[in-house]
């Protein structure tokens with residue numbers, strides 16, 4: 001007999017029952033698609049954090065104003081204005097294991113140059129910041145200590161900002177207005193491209209932290225700074241640097257028996273390791289949710305395959321009455337189930353991959369397609385589809401034709 | 409005249425829990441080539457049960473059955489499927505067409521399972537549809553046809569494989585008298601061309617079209633008009 005015949009018969013039977021075929025496929029599609037998307041989001045988040053660790057370097061320490069203690073309701077890390085610019089300067093000059101210190105004051109502002117304008121992220125910081133980030137000046141000069149001390153109205157532009165304000169022209173020496181305040185552009189940064197998170201790193205302007213606080217971002221507590229990045233002289237000196245900072249700040253803040261620490265010092269790689277751990281937990285959670293949708297999809301397939309058995313049993317009876325052998329019936333239903341799951345699986349993969357990319361695009365979340373997840377999802381739903389498509393048919397094909405015909 | 413059907417002492421017992429139903433209690437019958445037999449009898453007398461056994465859709469509890477010279481009672485499932493496909497055409501009271509499937513596809517189906525190549529298949533199916541006067545409805549879906557038309561498609565399907573025997577269990581049971589007459593015309597026409605037909609009916613005027621009438625009662629044949637001397641002039645032996 002023609003080998004393709006069962007496939008042709010199956011394809012015809014699927015076409016005749018379009019709605020049922022579609023519903024069955026829908027279960028498979030949703031199950032597989034959901035698994036792919038969720039696992040992609042989960043692994044993407046984990047990978048993003050690994051990438052961050054790789055690019056940030058390991059000998060970094062971060063000082064956060066405010067504290068976390070076990071004693072209860074304190075203002076959270078990074079929120080209370082307890083760290084001053086003087087603290088920053090003291091750390092830089094008095095801690096031998098510390099190489100660089102860069103406080104950070106972030107905000108957004110509208111920048112205007114001639115008749116162009118551009119809204120961008122502003123970072124108020126010190127000259128050390130670009131050195132820690134290993135970010136080179138493409139033209140013009142770097143920020144100096146003097147710029148910071150005198151709160152000069154100067155700025156360094158990222159490539160995207162420069163391009164949007166000045167086009168191909170060299171912006172160095174030109175004037176820009178930030179929130180109406182005139183600034184001189186002293187430098188243009190090398191293009192860095194997109195970060196691991198997919199944000200454009202070049203869409204930023206850097207100002208002296210003092211200027212940013214006074215003129216642009218505003219600060220209810222003059223002289224205080226936000227989170228501060230510290231670079232130790234070497235990885236080996238990291239712990240020493242941390243201890244030196246603690247000792248110095250404790251002394252400066254009079255931390256003692258009746259005053260708790262009002263700042264937090266963290267080794268950045270520790271923070272990232274914790275973040276990575278929680279991202280892993282999240283991706284496991286997402287995976288669990290995805291497995292549930294896979295199981296629900298599987299139940300859907302099961303349901304529709306079993307429910308259609310009444311109608312199909314009569315159909316099997318008719319086919320047997322006019323001469324179909326048991327094997328013809330089995331091959332037809334096997335082919336139907338395989339076709340359905342293959343088609344549903346394929347569409348599910350396409351939907352899942354497209355969905356993952358869409359999520360990346362819309363929410364800016366990193367996603368990473370996992371071939372293992374695809375394989376597992378496809379194997380699981382195919383197994384269910386084939387088993388529940390085939391097993392009832394096998395039972396029906398074992399009946400006397402007249403019993404199959406009489407089946408209600 | 410060679411015998412198409414020869415059954416000997418056929419019984420069929422249904423076990424329904426405690427109760428045993430003797431649907432057939434020893435039926436013997438010989439039908440020759442070219443006969444047109446009508447089976448009558450009250451409801452529950454075992455007519456359908458007998459037809460299903462004749463049509464190899466069910467197995468007797470005991471007894472012998474020789475169909476077209478071949479003993480079938482000990483055949484395996486696959487051999488029986490082969491017999492149903494090649495030697496038998498069954499017409500049901502409820503039509504039993506594949507739903508949402510075109511008339512032509514329905515008629516082709518036995519030929520598909522018979523392994524006929526597609527071109528020849530199509531041709532045979534069209535011929536069968538023409539024979540029941542539905543050639544121009546070939547593309548219609550089975551559920552778009554009237555009851556009478558559906559039954560004609562079912563007859564075409566039974567005919568398509570050129571079987572030795574056509575079995576029809578109350579083929580006009582779901583049809584009005586006008587439709588019934590049309591169906592009977594088709595059967596008579598087929599019979600005049602030499603087809604052997606066994607048909608169950610409740611209506612005496614439908615049975616009157618047949619050349620031989622058999623009556624069932626309580627799982628036994630109680631009356632048989634016997635084979636006509638010459639069933640129809642011109643029937644080929």
Ligand SMILES: Nc1ncnc2c1ncn2[C@@H]1O[C@H](COP(=O)(O)OP(=O)(O)OP(=O)(O)O)[C@@H](O)[C@H]1O
Nearest residue numbers: 422424429430431450451452453454455456457458
């Ligand atoms: N699958 C079955 N299980 C149990 N009993 C059955 C089954 N099929 C038929 N019977 C019984 O066998 C007997 C004969 O039934 P059958 O269908 O052959 O009658 P019939 O002559 O065709 O009747 P009708 O004219 O109403 O169609 C009945 O008593 C019926 O109840």
Ligand SMILES: [Mg+2]
Nearest residue numbers: 455456457577
């Ligand atoms: Mg009956």
